[in-house]
Amino acid sequence: MNSGDRTLNVALTIMAMLILGTAQAQTLPLYDDYKHMGPATCASSVCHGQVTPDETANVWLNEYRIWSRDDYHSRAFSVLRSDESMAMAEKLGLGNPTTEKVCLDCHTDNVPVERRGEKFQISDGVGCEACHGGAEKWIESHAEEGATREDNLARGMYPTDQPEARARLCLSCHVGTQDRFADHDIMAAGHPRMSFELETFTVNQPAHYEVDEGYIERKGNIRSVNMWSTGMVKKAKRQLELIQSERFTGHGIFPELAFFDCHACHHPMDDQRMQPTSITGHLPPGMVRLDDSSFQMLLAITSVVDSNGAEQLQRQVRALHTATTRSTDQVRSRAASLESTLDDMVRSVGGHDFSNADMQAIRATLLERASRGEYHDFTSAEQAFLAVETLSIELDDYHQLTDPLDAWFDTLADEHQFSPGRFASVANQVGRNVQ
Numbered sequence: 001m002n003s004g005d006r007t008l009n010v011a012l013t014i015m016a017m018l019i020l021g022t023a024q025a026q027t028l029p030l031y032d033d034y035k036h037m038g039p040a041t042c043a044s045s046v047c048h049g050q051v052t053p054d055e056t057a058n059v060w061l062n063e064y065r066i067w068s069r070d071d072y073h074s075r076a077f078s079v080l081r082s083d084e085s086m087a088m089a090e091k092l093g094l095g096n097p098t099t100e101k102v103c104l105d106c107h108t109d110n111v112p113v114e115r116r117g118e119k120f121q122i123s124d125g126v127g128c129e130a131c132h133g134g135a136e137k138w139i140e141s142h143a144e145e146g147a148t149r150e151d152n153l154a155r156g157m158y159p160t161d162q163p164e165a166r167a168r169l170c171l172s173c174h175v176g177t178q179d180r181f182a183d184h185d186i187m188a189a190g191h192p193r194m195s196f197e198l199e200t201f202t203v204n205q206p207a208h209y210e211v212d213e214g215y216i217e218r219k220g221n222i223r224s225v226n227m228w229s230t231g232m233v234k235k236a237k238r239q240l241e242l243i244q245s246e247r248f249t250g251h252g253i254f255p256e257l258a259f260f261d262c263h264a265c266h267h268p269m270d271d272q273r274m275q276p277t278s279i280t281g282h283l284p285p286g287m288v289r290l291d292d293s294s295f296q297m298l299l300a301i302t303s304v305v306d307s308n309g310a311e312q313l314q315r316q317v318r319a320l321h322t323a324t325t326r327s328t329d330q331v332r333s334r335a336a337s338l339e340s341t342l343d344d345m346v347r348s349v350g351g352h353d354f355s356n357a358d359m360q361a362i363r364a365t366l367l368e369r370a371s372r373g374e375y376h377d378f379t380s381a382e383q384a385f386l387a388v389e390t391l392s393i394e395l396d397d398y399h400q401l402t403d404p405l406d407a408w409f410d411t412l413a414d415e416h417q418f419s420p421g422r423f424a425s426v427a428n429q430v431g432r433n434v435q
């Protein structure tokens with residue numbers, strides 16, 4: 001090969017990396033190469049700091065106001081000043097939580113000092129650039145006439161519109177990574193249990209944008225069913241990755257408890273709720289079960305859109321549970337093989353073109369399994385509810401189901417009083433309403 005070919009090859013590789021990079025592994029904002037300028041930089045009154053949506057621009061331009069007034073992310077740092085956080089830090093033997101890396105990594109845009117611009121303030125919490133990427137190289141250009149999405153991405157904007165990239169971003173704080181993680185010590189010191197579902201959390205974050213015609217033209221239209229299914233594959237994958245990492249080792253004689261179903265341990269002894277399900281039925285009574293809620297959802301999806309995949313998934317999830325009766329090494333090796341199965345599902349499940357019939361069948365499967373008691377672990381029950389809700393919104397019959405869904409939601413309102421039997425029987429009523 002002559003040097004010209006080599007140059008061409010390098011150029012092609014870089015191009016391929018750029019194309020793939022935008023679709024796949026874009027560096028998370030916390031680790032990007034750019035200065036983070038701080039929300040104040042975005043907030044001027046001619047930029048994103050307007051009071052009401054601007055009718056003439058292609059984005060609202062009141063994003064800062066929405067974020068600072070209504071979005072929990074803008075107060076993520078200030079909660080570290082609360083008595084609750086101080087008490088947690090004390091129990092954990094930490095100093096002030098507003099200066100502890102373990103808290104800051106998820107509760108603000110904790111980039112190193114050399115990547116902080118002039119107006120950057122650590123106390124701003126999870127600001128614009130914690131999601132959209134450091135603005136150093138695009139702060140000027142993205143507002144110029146003719147700026148395209150591609151220009152912006154090439155200058156370091158993070159592709160928050162893409163399901164896989166969005167999942168990776170939100171999961172990095174809402175489930176954790178090898179570097180940022182809320183373990184059982186943190187939970188036991190008083191941190192709220194983490195629960196996450198990509199589509200629901202996308203909807204619950206007060207919208208500072210609208211998916212209208214102009215948006216779709218610029219960025220395409222990702223259906224909520226795909227946001228949900230992609231989020232589920234990515235969340236399951238993240239759990240498996242972490243199980244294979246040092247994070248699973250925990251300390252003392254137990255593995256890290258945060259990977260297990262919290263309520264498997266945390267419920268009164270006279271409440272004998274243990275019930276065999278199709279994936280844990282072979283375990284002896286009293287086993288502490290891994291949190292398998294994401295897999296439960298993937299099993300329901302694949303049973304409709306990929307029945308071979310569903311069988312393999314079911315076998316592998318059962319094997320993962322079995323491994324917990326043996327050794328940490330076996331859990332890790334089962335997690336590794338399950339993870340490679342999920343690699344294929346990013347496309348086949350996350351990117352599936354769901355028809356209405358598919359979505360109806362998945363919803364029916366979820367409700368049927370829920371009424372059989374398959375989701376007697378709280379985390380699975382919670383995910384099943386969110387899934388049925390998301391599917392009903394997408395199927396556009398949600399308004400006919402609000403009463404039964406409200407009744408079903410009530411059975412989840414207090415996780416400490418959760419009754420699997422009641423959840424199952426109300427699921428049965430919801431099921432009768434959708435047929």
Ligand code: HEC
Pocket residue numbers: 079080082084085086088089092097100102103104105106107172173174175176177180181182186191192193194195
């Ligand atoms: C892996 C990321 C992560 C780490 C590490 C983490 N948190 Fe959190 N924290 C979150 C997320 C995400 C939420 C919101 C959970 C939800 O509502 O779903 C949260 C919620 C909280 C809340 C409740 C906030 C409210 O509005 O009621 C407090 C308090 C809190 N965290 C304090 C801390 C402290 C103190 C530390 C350090 C010891 C810490 N967190 C470490 C991600 C993290």
Ligand code: HEC
Pocket residue numbers: 039042048058059060061063064065067068073126127128129130131132159160161162166205208209210215218219
């Ligand atoms: C927790 C993550 C998060 C934070 C914090 C956040 N955003 Fe966003 N933002 C998103 C997501 C997700 C979208 C929708 C997907 C997309 O269009 O990229 C979005 C969309 C937008 C859009 C619409 C883009 C378009 O093409 O129509 C603008 C403008 C925007 N954000 C600006 C801001 C500003 C300014 C701030 C801070 C004041 C901010 N965002 C804070 C996640 C976030």
Ligand code: HEC
Pocket residue numbers: 072073075076077079105106107108109126130131166169170171172173174198200201202204205
């Ligand atoms: C840098 C870490 C970080 C990232 C990235 C992040 N979040 Fe958060 N998020 C938090 C923290 C911390 C809280 C809790 C804030 C509080 O309650 O004070 C939170 C709270 C929320 C809440 C409110 C939760 C509740 O209990 O009502 C929603 C919804 C949410 N995030 C959605 C998202 C979505 C969607 C994404 C991805 C587009 C995302 N977050 C990305 C850290 C993050």
Ligand code: HEC
Pocket residue numbers: 184187188189190192193194257258259260261262263264265266288
């Ligand atoms: C293997 C069993 C087990 C699992 C699984 C487990 N925990 Fe715990 N947890 C314990 C034990 C044991 C304690 C210590 C109780 C005590 O000190 O009285 C504890 C303590 C706690 C406490 C403090 C209670 C207190 O009285 O101070 C909280 C909160 C907590 N866990 C939350 C969670 C969450 C959230 C999860 C899931 C992410 C979880 N736990 C998973 C066994 C477990």
